Amino acid sequence: MTLSGAAASTLPGAQAPPQGPVTGQPRLSWLRRLMGSEDARRLLSCVLGLLVLAVMTGPEGSASAPLSGFTGSLFHLRALVFIGLGFVLWAVITLRRRFGERARQASDWVSSAPRRLVTNRQARYGIYLALLAFAVVYPMVLSQFWQNVLVDQIGIYVLLALGLNVVVGYAGLLDLGYIAFYALGAYSAAYWTGALAVHPPITLNPFWAIPLAILAAMLAGVVLGAPTLRLRGDYLAIVTLGFGEIIQIVATNLQGVTGGASGPASVIPHFSVHVLGVHYRWGLADLPYYYLLLGFVVIVLVVFHSLENSRVGRAWTAIREDEIAAESAGINVLKYKVLAFSIGASTSGFAGMLWASQVGYIDSTLFTVQLSILVLVLVIFGGMGSLPGAVVGAAVLQWFPWFLRVHPLFGFQQQDLFIYLGALLIVMMIFRPEGLLPSRRRKREIGLAEHGIGTADAMSEPGGEP
Amino acid sequence: MTLLRLIDLEVRYGAIRALQDVNVDVSEGEIVALLGANGAGKTTTLRTISGLARPVKGSVQFAGREIHRLPPHEVVGLGIGHAPEGRRIFPQMSVLENLEMGAYRRRGDLHQDTERVYSLFPVLKQRRRQDGGTLSGGEQQMLAIGRALMSAPRLLLLDEPSMGLAPLVVETIFSIISEIRKTGTTILLVEQNAAQALALADRAYVLENGRVVMADKARTLLNNERVRAAYLGEGAA
Numbered sequence: 035m036t037l038s039g040a041a042a043s044t045l046p047g048a049q050a051p052p053q054g055p056v057t058g059q060p061r062l063s064w065l066r067r068l069m070g071s072e073d074a075r076r077l078l079s080c081v082l083g084l085l086v087l088a089v090m091t092g093p094e095g096s097a098s099a100p101l102s103g104f105t106g107s108l109f110h111l112r113a114l115v116f117i118g119l120g121f122v123l124w125a126v127i128t129l130r131r132r133f134g135e136r137a138r139q140a141s142d143w144v145s146s147a148p149r150r151l152v153t154n155r156q157a158r159y160g161i162y163l164a165l166l167a168f169a170v171v172y173p174m175v176l177s178q179f180w181q182n183v184l185v186d187q188i189g190i191y192v193l194l195a196l197g198l199n200v201v202v203g204y205a206g207l208l209d210l211g212y213i214a215f216y217a218l219g220a221y222s223a224a225y226w227t228g229a230l231a232v233h234p235p236i237t238l239n240p241f242w243a244i245p246l247a248i249l250a251a252m253l254a255g256v257v258l259g260a261p262t263l264r265l266r267g268d269y270l271a272i273v274t275l276g277f278g279e280i281i282q283i284v285a286t287n288l289q290g291v292t293g294g295a296s297g298p299a300s301v302i303p304h305f306s307v308h309v310l311g312v313h314y315r316w317g318l319a320d321l322p323y324y325y326l327l328l329g330f331v332v333i334v335l336v337v338f339h340s341l342e343n344s345r346v347g348r349a350w351t352a353i354r355e356d357e358i359a360a361e362s363a364g365i366n367v368l369k370y371k372v373l374a375f376s377i378g379a380s381t382s383g384f385a386g387m388l389w390a391s392q393v394g395y396i397d398s399t400l401f402t403v404q405l406s407i408l409v410l411v412l413v414i415f416g417g418m419g420s421l422p423g424a425v426v427g428a429a430v431l432q433w434f435p436w437f438l439r440v441h442p443l444f445g446f447q448q449q450d451l452f453i454y455l456g457a458l459l460i461v462m463m464i465f466r467p468e469g470l471l472p473s474r475r476r477k478r479e480i481g482l483a484e485h486g487i488g489t490a491d492a493m494s495e496p497g498g499e500p
Numbered sequence: 501m502t503l504l505r506l507i508d509l510e511v512r513y514g515a516i517r518a519l520q521d522v523n524v525d526v527s528e529g530e531i532v533a534l535l536g537a538n539g540a541g542k543t544t545t546l547r548t549i550s551g552l553a554r555p556v557k558g559s560v561q562f563a564g565r566e567i568h569r570l571p572p573h574e575v576v577g578l579g580i581g582h583a584p585e586g587r588r589i590f591p592q593m594s595v596l597e598n599l600e601m602g603a604y605r606r607r608g609d610l611h612q613d614t615e616r617v618y619s620l621f622p623v624l625k626q627r628r629r630q631d632g633g634t635l636s637g638g639e640q641q642m643l644a645i646g647r648a649l650m651s652a653p654r655l656l657l658l659d660e661p662s663m664g665l666a667p668l669v670v671e672t673i674f675s676i677i678s679e680i681r682k683t684g685t686t687i688l689l690v691e692q693n694a695a696q697a698l699a700l701a702d703r704a705y706v707l708e709n710g711r712v713v714m715a716d717k718a719r720t721l722l723n724n725e726r727v728r729a730a731y732l733g734e735g736a737a
Contacts, residue, residue, distance in 0.1 A: 348601065356589075361572040363604055
């Protein structure tokens with residue numbers, strides 16, 4: 035009753051609610067008047083929402099003190115911090131509502147600034163080189179811990195995100211079994227280097243296992259893709275989801291080959307080079323691995339960038355925008371979808387191979403659906419269809435949990451990580467659905483989809499297909 | 501010479517029979533219209549020709565070759581351009597990019613082809629850098645036709661080019677269609693706007709519930725009692 039009265043009073047142009055004697059509880063009329071303001075209601079829900087988050091991430095209750103989960107969160111400095119965050123969120127939402135269009139323009143202006151400032155080619159290559167130099171030099175001054183994070187958590191995931199970006203961002207296909215190819219790459223690495231119980235015809239140096247791991251993942255991509263890519267968006271997602279599960283279960287149950295959940299008995303060897311009398315072994319130190327990864331990431335970036343701007347890239351754009359139109363324009367839709375899918379798969383396999391050789395150990399419990407979804411989140415967070423987006427998105431989202439672990443803010447606990455990440459993603463999807471650094475075209479597509487002009491893209495609502 | 505021949509075509513969507521015993525001939529250089537109400541099977545006919553739908557019976561022959569088992573992109577390669585229903589341009593590509601996508605299967609210099617489209621539709625030249633999605637309905641239709649022409653087709657399939665457009669724009673588009681015919685392209689046109697289509701076409705087929713119920717010279721059909729009553733909005737209510 036209170037709320038419905040309040041809603042009426044906030045309608046623009048609606049008549050003021052009767053100011054006369056209020057029936058019922060006159061004592062609550064101040065509350066009623068306060069809640070009549072839309073801002074106040076929004077503030078209340080922001081603060082309450084954040085308080086819920088505080089309780090969810092707070093200390094656990096125990097059998098002897100069942101309420102301590104609440105009291106420990108609410109009667110504590112944490113509560114104040116979260117209430118403060120609630121105010122901040124409210125302020126952002128309110129400002130956005132007041133100055134929505136201008137705020138959006140401002141954030142676009144900031145994110146597109148580099149593009150505008152650097153219009154000439156040479157300057158752009160200069161900036162790429164500067165960024166590369168930074169990527170080369172900066173890790174040297176980092177602590178061992180951060181060097182490890184850089185290799186294990188960031189480098190590998192940047193590679194994974196770049197591969198999935200081809201599938202999701204370029205071709206618009208939703209792949210939820212992406213990590214299956216990562217597993218295939220990792221197990222191929224283990225097989226060809228002789229770490230599995232089943233031995234290969236010749237045991238190879240990890241470098242020689244790279245093309246074989248890529249090939250295995252790519253073949254799996256083609257074999258899975260050729261029959262299933264005829265399906266549209268949602269169905270493809272289900273098929274790939276199933277494929278991811280199958281690979282993990284097979285890896286678990288094929289004990290005699292893969293070692294199942296306890297992994298292969300022997301260690302997967304590290305990379306090493308023996309050329310012309312030069313002998314070098316990548317050992318346990320992270321920095322050499324970082325440079326190896328950086329080299330591969332740069333190669334992948336260059337290849338994907340040229341793909342994006344090629345005939346192939348334009349076919350992908352056409353398929354993403356309107357599959358039927360692409361077909362009637364003479365594009366072999368299935369061929370280009372399989373191509374995108376298997377390029378993504380081989381990148382994933384490549385990443386799995388590199389990772390297996392660096393860590394030296396794999397087991398079947400590592401290749402979960404969550405990991406597939408995490409990589410998808412990295413791509414969406416960074417901005418679909420954008421190479422800088424995939425790199426920055428993966429780097430930021432993968433860095434953030436480790437940052438929290440090292441600098442725990444207001445009682446951060448590791449097991450609550452996904453609550454925070456979930457909250458961050460929700461906020462992100464509300465305020466910047468196109469991601470951090472979206473591609474220009476992708477961004478406009480998402481804008482159109484919001485206005486209901488979307489097409490049959492895996493990532494948007496299905497269009498009116500006949 | 502017969503360029504396109506549909507023989508006893510039957511197409512189903514699941515249990516629904518969309519086309520039955522459809523026989524259509526299109527000769528080189530003709531404009532042929534397919535008329536009929538909503539759901540009569542006009543669009544399905546075009547989709548079957550261009551490979552987007554598969555017949556369960558009958559065949560499609562183009563320039564003496566069976567094409568009804570070919571995938572759409574190969575049909576385009578043989579010389580059939582399709583401007584699909586609802587225009588379906590690429591909204592985030594510029595006008596020029598849209599046109600280039602139409603010539604996707606062809607290699608080499610496209611300059612002459614784009615210039616040809618621009619000369620038919622001067623407004624597209626003005627807007628060549630603009631996104632397809634920002635064009636007006638009529639301009640999008642022109643772009644859809646232009647894109648289909650970029651594949652250098654011998655046969656152009658047009659699916660309701662007048663849909664949702666102002667009468668003046670419809671007139672422009674129809675006059676351009678007859679321009680296109682003069683350059684030697686054969687046209688199969690699907691229309692609800694029967695009066696305009698019959699004025700333009702040489703011959704026409706009338707579809708009802710997936711069957712061809714009438715086939716004749718356009719001028720004859722224009723004077724046919726039944727056609728006048730059912731499709732030209734004259735006579736009995």
